[in-house]
Amino acid sequence: MKDSEYWNPILETLPREKLRLLQLKKFKEIFTWAYERSKFYGKLYKDAGIEPGDIKKFEDIKKVPKMEKSMMRSVQGPGKDNFPYGDILCVPLEQVTDYRQTSGTTGQPVYQADTWQDWELSTEAYCYAMWAQGYRPSDRIFLPFGYNIFIAFWAYHYAGEKIGCEVIPGGVLNTEARILKIQELKATAMGATPTYILGMAETARKMGIDPPKDLLIRRITVAGEPGGSIPATRKRMEDAWGAKVYDQVGSTEIGHWGWQCTRQAGLHVNEGMYLVEIEDVNTGEIIEEPGRRGKMVVTTFGRMAQPCIRFDVKDVIQWNARQCDCGRTYRLLDGGVLGRADDITKVKGVLLSPMAIEEVVRSIPQLGNEYQVVVTKKGDIDDITLKVEILPDFKKDEAAIKAKLTDQLRLTTNLGYNIEFHEYESLPRSQAKTRRFLDQRPHH
């Protein structure tokens, strides 16, 4: 059988007007399902005076109330129906086969229920991503992640198997043992967070192993942090491993809704399985034109146990005007997820996105991979400190690097920073999502 560039050419190259019809059909199906079977959704929609028959055309979708994380939390947990999922659940508890939860860093975690069919759906969505990134049955994939209650790379594992790759679970091994296993088994691909990918390369070099020369990893999927869509961070990862690095985005509540293909031209939205809307933060208007930023509102089609309908994710995104050369009709996002609406904050009266700082820091080769931004208030004035690590060989160039960093940050973000140089490898490192932006102002 001839190798196909697409996991499913029928869906991925569907003309856009047909794709929109498909999205409307699937939206109606999941809306009706949740309206009829979930007390949570039923009440939300009845209170808003909307019912399935009101969704007649695509434009009617925006009339459906949005849902957000705090609403899910409020119906879940001890003492609530269908413990721990709450009355958001649309199937009997006996049909739930898979439990996952969010990290809970901002409060009580969200508990996510899936039936086996739902889990197949998550896996299927990830197959689209991995096939588009060039994964084939000849790949031997290494997974350096802790298999646990978090969604992380679980679907990458199952999708790898479904595609026919050989999957090596590198669960409880430490970083050194993982690197040795990658070398021993001649693994060709892996998936991890950008922070861990960079950290692994540092560890390998300390072990006397040069990843591009001594290892065979040639394809890496990153997720969990925005680094895969930040050019300077992606270049660091690609140089460190001698591999192509592709971004993949998703979450526990949504599933795996977007990915870069081998063209790396932007982040494709899997529009056959998800509806992604961009909403103007101030007016609530749905943004269709490219280049205008807004908040992502997403619907997962066909996830039956715990549906995700018009979920206000608070991620900031914008459409790309380009059509990808790969031939898929799925739209591209420009620059991936541009940040969290919660993180993009006013500092000294200027809107600041932490990702803009990352792009500058990681474009300066004399600096290490880690950094931290701390915003405080001195009297009535906001104060920003940027902590960076200087590589040992460049300590003598501190003044010149500081001047370059100051200039580039001023150009990119229109703000001034106190720059602190720290010893290489002294800033906090994590295998999971790393929080590098700390807003310590009162009321933040």
Next chain:
Amino acid sequence: MAQQYDIKAMVTKIKALRTDAESLKEISGGIPAVIKNADRILANVRMLEINISDVAEVQGK
């Protein structure tokens, strides 16, 4: 490229797979090994419907 596959024929086969798996469950006499394996088949049938049958519907095929 569309000429390389017959969507209509695929839709027919997918329908048959669903019917067969569902009737297998009905005649299983409650044998867990039959019911649970048929359920797994049906989950994959749903993926085929998502990939092919649902798309065929909006294409009018």
